[in-house]
Amino acid sequence: LNQSSFTHLPVLFNELIAGLNLKTTSVVADCTAGGGGHLAAVMDIATRSECILALDRDPDAIAHLKTRFSDQIATGKLRLVQSPFSLLDKISAEFGLNGRFDAIFADLGVSSHQLDTASRGFSFSEDGPLDMRMSYDSKDQTAAELLNEASEEKLADIFFYFGDIRESRRLAREIARFRDAGNKYLRTSDLLNTSTKVLGPKKFGQSHPATRVFQALRIAVNHELDQVKALLDFGLELLAPGGRLAIISFHSLEDRLVKQKFSEFAGKRSDDDLPRELRVFQAPPIPKVKIIKPFPMSPSQTEIEQNSRSRSAKLRIIEKLETRGSNANQ
Numbered sequence: 001l002n003q004s005s006f007t008h009l010p011v012l013f014n015e016l017i018a019g020l021n022l023k024t025t026s027v028v029a030d031c032t033a034g035g036g037g038h039l040a041a042v043m044d045i046a047t048r049s050e051c052i053l054a055l056d057r058d059p060d061a062i063a064h065l066k067t068r069f070s071d072q073i074a075t076g077k078l079r080l081v082q083s084p085f086s087l088l089d090k091i092s093a094e095f096g097l098n099g100r101f102d103a104i105f106a107d108l109g110v111s112s113h114q115l116d117t118a119s120r121g122f123s124f125s126e127d128g129p130l131d132m133r134m135s136y137d138s139k140d141q142t143a144a145e146l147l148n149e150a151s152e153e154k155l156a157d158i159f160f161y162f163g164d165i166r167e168s169r170r171l172a173r174e175i176a177r178f179r180d181a182g183n184k185y186l187r188t189s190d191l192l193n194t195s196t197k198v199l200g201p202k203k204f205g206q207s208h209p210a211t212r213v214f215q216a217l218r219i220a221v222n223h224e225l226d227q228v229k230a231l232l233d234f235g236l237e238l239l240a241p242g243g244r245l246a247i248i249s250f251h252s253l254e255d256r257l258v259k260q261k262f263s264e265f266a267g268k269r270s271d272d273d274l275p276r277e278l279r280v281f282q283a284p285p286i287p288k289v290k291i292i293k294p295f296p297m298s299p300s301q302t303e304i305e306q307n308s309r310s311r312s313a314k315l316r317i318i319e320k321l322e323t324r325g326s327n328a329n330q
């Protein structure tokens with residue numbers, strides 16, 4: 001890895017850092033440390049923290065972070081772990097940190113480094129092997145293997161649900177035809193060719209149709225929605241009372257998962273959206289969190305102009321309520 005080549009502009013930087021409400025002593029987990037942009041700001045504020053834990057599943061990110069934060073790692077203030085954040089509860093249990101975090105945050109999706117490195121296979125702008133694994137040093141299935149092995153039906157579902165592609169069935173059919181003719185998907189250009197055959201080339205003023213094909217496959221290869229679900233399942237338990245959980249998502253499915261879980265934690269019933277007479281009577285659920293802003297935060301026009309990749313970002317934040325146990329009996 002060429003260290004100087006690791007670039008990633010942190011998105012919603014001020015919004016996230018302010019929203020975490022950090023103190024000098026805050027114990028923090030960065031689930032997706034990437035280039036370390038957000039992490040550096042956290043370390044600048046939480047100068048007297050007992051522990052800041054940073055995860056990333058990408059070996060390139062870990063190598064970069066090791067160099068960038070070598071001093072803080074040496075003093076033990078920063079603990080860097082290469083892992084998917086679905087294991088954060090296990091990792092923090094080992095460090096004795098469960099229930100002690102003042103802030104946990106995740107900035108989902110891919111880094112610019114991943115997108116811009118052709119050998120990672122995330123992008124079709126340059127030809128490369130069809131890998132797409134964030135943890136490319138693992139034994140997980142690559143995008144090429146998935147394309148060559150999955151059923152036509154499964155592929156159609158991936159394109160439909162994760163890529164919002166209306167022609168998902170035709171695309172899956174064309175992939176099956178390519179395979180039936182004895183071909184194998186190996187390179188990003190192979191997938192780009194199939195995509196262009198079915199969805200056409202880029203049209204002026206629109207994003208390239210292959211963008212969503214590649215995005216859908218990437219979400220499937222990295223089990224990205226399962227990762228978010230895991231974090232939402234244990235995140236609240238890891239927080240100290242008054243601690244905050246913040247998630248930046250880039251895909252409507254992710255944001256929906258975050259939104260639903262956060263409103264459930266806030267004690268909103270799932271039938272609250274129905275007219276009053278249609279709601280099933282039940283005791284009001286006890287809120288465990290406060291939602292920091294009713295609407296997700298999005299990047300400003302200036303940020304989008306400076307960094308077009310921030311365009312779909314949405315930030316949601318909750319705060320764990322202080323005295324849940326004693327309130328419950330009042």
Ligand SMILES: C[S@@+](CC[C@H](N)C(=O)[O-])C[C@H]1O[C@@H](n2cnc3c(N)ncnc32)[C@H](O)[C@@H]1O
Pocket residue numbers: 008009010011031032033034035036037038039055056057058061083084085086107108109110111112134227
């Ligand atoms: C958008 S970047 C984060 C950028 C970072 N906040 C910064 O300021 O530089 C996303 C990073 O999260 C990592 N990542 C994505 N999903 C992950 C997961 N489930 N577990 C661990 N790391 C993940 C990716 O490898 C990538 O490096």
